[in-house]
Amino acid sequence: MPRAVVTGGAGFLGSHLCDRLLKEGFEVIALDNLITGSTDNLAHLLDNRKFRFVYYDVTDYLYIDGAVDFIFHLASPASPVDFHTRPIQIMKVNALGTHKALGLARAKNATFFLASTSEVYGDPLIHPQTEDYWGNVNPIGIRGVYDEAKRFAEAMTLAYKRSHEVNVKIVRIFNTYGPRMRLDDGRVVPNFIGQALRGEPITVYGDGSQTRSFCFCTDLIDGFYRLVTSQETGPINIGNPTERTMLEFAKEIKALTNSSSEIVFEPLKTPDDPKQRKPDITKAKSLLGWEPKISLEDGLRETIAYFSGRLTR
Numbered sequence: 001m002p003r004a005v006v007t008g009g010a011g012f013l014g015s016h017l018c019d020r021l022l023k024e025g026f027e028v029i030a031l032d033n034l035i036t037g038s039t040d041n042l043a044h045l046l047d048n049r050k051f052r053f054v055y056y057d058v059t060d061y062l063y064i065d066g067a068v069d070f071i072f073h074l075a076s077p078a079s080p081v082d083f084h085t086r087p088i089q090i091m092k093v094n095a096l097g098t099h100k101a102l103g104l105a106r107a108k109n110a111t112f113f114l115a116s117t118s119e120v121y122g123d124p125l126i127h128p129q130t131e132d133y134w135g136n137v138n139p140i141g142i143r144g145v146y147d148e149a150k151r152f153a154e155a156m157t158l159a160y161k162r163s164h165e166v167n168v169k170i171v172r173i174f175n176t177y178g179p180r181m182r183l184d185d186g187r188v189v190p191n192f193i194g195q196a197l198r199g200e201p202i203t204v205y206g207d208g209s210q211t212r213s214f215c216f217c218t219d220l221i222d223g224f225y226r227l228v229t230s231q232e233t234g235p236i237n238i239g240n241p242t243e244r245t246m247l248e249f250a251k252e253i254k255a256l257t258n259s260s261s262e263i264v265f266e267p268l269k270t271p272d273d274p275k276q277r278k279p280d281i282t283k284a285k286s287l288l289g290w291e292p293k294i295s296l297e298d299g300l301r302e303t304i305a306y307f308s309g310r311l312t313r
């Protein structure tokens with residue numbers, strides 16, 4: 001039975017990854033310091049004998065008993081709100097945490113998987129974004145703490161491959177949504193759905209012309225799984241290429257929730273808010289046979305049901 005360590009295992013994506021790995025017959029050890037993750041996301045797994053949760057800060061020395069075959073490094077605050085409130089933790093977990101997780105991979109002769117991000121492209125000047133684009137990042141902007149830390153993490157990951165021959169995998173994750181996102185995480189999906197369900201104004205930042213492309217969480221995890229079971233290293237973009245403006249998105253959420261909320265405009269929270277973002281997934285399709293399957297409408301209905309349940313609790 002393969003044994004995997006998932007850092008950030010109590011987070012939104014980390015917990016969905018734990019589910020998938022257990023389903024595939026893995027034994028899973030989830031590590032999390034719970035600054036943005038929650039054990040609620042793992043409550044359904046705590047009785048599973050193949051699963052273990054360990055409260056742990058992965059910026060500290062990492063010790064895991066016994067054999068480890070895979071290390072999935074997902075730990076990191078990832079919401080733009082966190083860029084304001086947790087800039088140092090973001091830099092530490094992506095720099096020190098990546099170093100520790102790579103060291104563990106080397107010591108255990110395990111495959112290392114890095115959850116990187118479309119933010120490595122910054123405010124992109126080419127559209128859609130292909131993996132060979134080097135990006136347009138402001139290192140000293142508010143987003144720089146995340147963008148540069150993930151760029152460092154990618155460089156460190158490839159340094160371990162080149163210097164120590166660690167088997168590594170890198171995905172660049174584009175906007176992803178689904179159950180287990182935090183309602184208060186400040187990102188557009190929980191914000192719009194929460195506001196629509198509560199009948200509060202739906203806050204579009206800027207003029208709402210900026211675009212994003214949203215992938216449902218289980219589709220994304222399927223891309224992860226295909227990458228780790230392939231011969232590829234990446235980086236590979238995983239995301240849904242169906243693009244929309246934030247104003248269109250606000251209207252879609254309002255309609256799907258049957259909400260009477262009004263749509264209001266507020267100033268952008270960060271001046272370097274990317275104006276457009278859409279993955280080119282040619283590589284994922286041709287190298288991994290992956291493409292997203294869940295439509296935005298189906299994914300949003302499931303997410304809205306999840307948030308409704310949390311609001312009425």
Ligand code: UDP
Nearest residue numbers: 080186187188189191203204205210246273
């Ligand atoms: N956004 C918005 N209203 C909100 C929250 C976010 O209009 O209440 C916009 C934000 O300015 C950005 C997009 O939605 O252009 C996606 O923001 P998110 O925080 O989800 O993540 P990002 O893709 O910027 O990392």
